[in-house]
Amino acid sequence: MNEQIFELLDLSKREVKIYRALLALGPSSIRVIAEKSGINRGTTYECLKALQSKGVISYLPKGKRRLFSPREPDVLLQLAQDKQRNLDQAIEQLKTRVIPDMHHLMPDFNAANVSYYEGDAGIEWVLRDILSTVSAQEKKEYSIFSSKPIRAHLYRPFPNFTLQRIQRGIEVKVIAIGDGGEDAELSERKWIKTDGPVDAAYIAIYPPKCAIISLASHNYPTAVVIDSKEVAAAQQIIFQTLWGLL
Template identity: 55%
Template sequence: MNTAEVLRVFGLEPRETRIYLALLESGPASIRDVADRSGINRGTTHELLKRMQHKGVVSYFPKGKRRHFRAEPPSRLKELALNHQNQVSEAMELLEDKVIPQLSHLQPITGNADVHYYEGDDGIEFVLKDILSTVSDQPNKTYCVYSAKAIRRHLYRPFPNYTRARVKLGINVKVIAIGEGGRDAPLADRKWIDEKSSENAGSYIAIYPPKVALISLSDGDLPTAVVIQSPTIANTHQVIFNTLWQTL
């Protein structure tokens, strides 16, 4: 990240950053001088300076009939960052305790499964992160998967540190590997189905109630995924998995 990108994270838009840097270099200056140095028209500069004054990164003093503005010391930016961090923390608490429950009530209650479709590496990364997020919130941090040989080398391409992230969260996984291969990993139990027909199997099925994710490869090795959120469907898959696991 460059300076402008860092400051944007903490509430200064790019034009405000240009004005702040211009004031640091010039010292106290009139609106006209600030506008000339930053390359922003005077009307916009005036509005931005008022916003920046409210944020506490610039101040002004009267000089004759004009206002002259000056940049607050760079150390003031740390206070801005800490304030932003506190606001985010407070918002996260409200999101968890109030906002999400309130918004969830807006969804119609039906008996149908909630189905979502994803494709490409970005979509698969989203699904893998959803597995970790969902399972990490459960008392029994364990999920189950069927993993076919043909998809293994493609599955974690968008999220190469997936296993490390899973272990860090203390999440266990039971794997029924279809076909040879598959590496042992921490917090993972693995059993195999070695069938000749397994060469035609090219999918990865994750069971993490109340969801089931089905990831497969289409033409050109484009990964696609379907996530079904349904306690009934997920529990049915879980029963089938547990039964097969005991026979292997």
């Protein structure tokens, strides 16, 4: 876990090893640091320069020599906080300026608006996209058509999907095709009765997107996501009309 933390701070394993050596030694020359850390002098010097540029160490001139000195370990927390502030600023700029500007470069609809996914990993991505897309909207609600044969496979890669939906305060309306389906918090369900067998299918309408999930041979899940406010609006009208009739 510590290695992952240091990686997030952009500190390499060698840099961390040299910093630890410096903490134990106190102000020291490159030769002494290299011997303590077990890293050759050339690499030690490059790592010391990198650590100095990151503000983790400093140096003290002593005659013709240069002694490197570690800053207190609390500097690592400062590094993390600086990265967090920079990341928060980047996220805000992405939301308010960068991504909207990029959207303006795209035509209203082209092939790039249709994405294909497959396997459990692909279905999990689609389910997470539903949560993240709806969470960002003022009215946190989406609609789905769902048939019984697909239910056993749908949430297999994301078993706590419903729990996360509820935690985010997202409401869902479900038109179930065929029997089955469980009621859950923040959900409404109506049924379309059928006499014969029903194919596996799941259609999620979460404007400006629609996702269509089905099963190929050997119950292999596949999905298509259409990012189009016009298509989503048309599907929503169909859903609401049918909902009112059931």
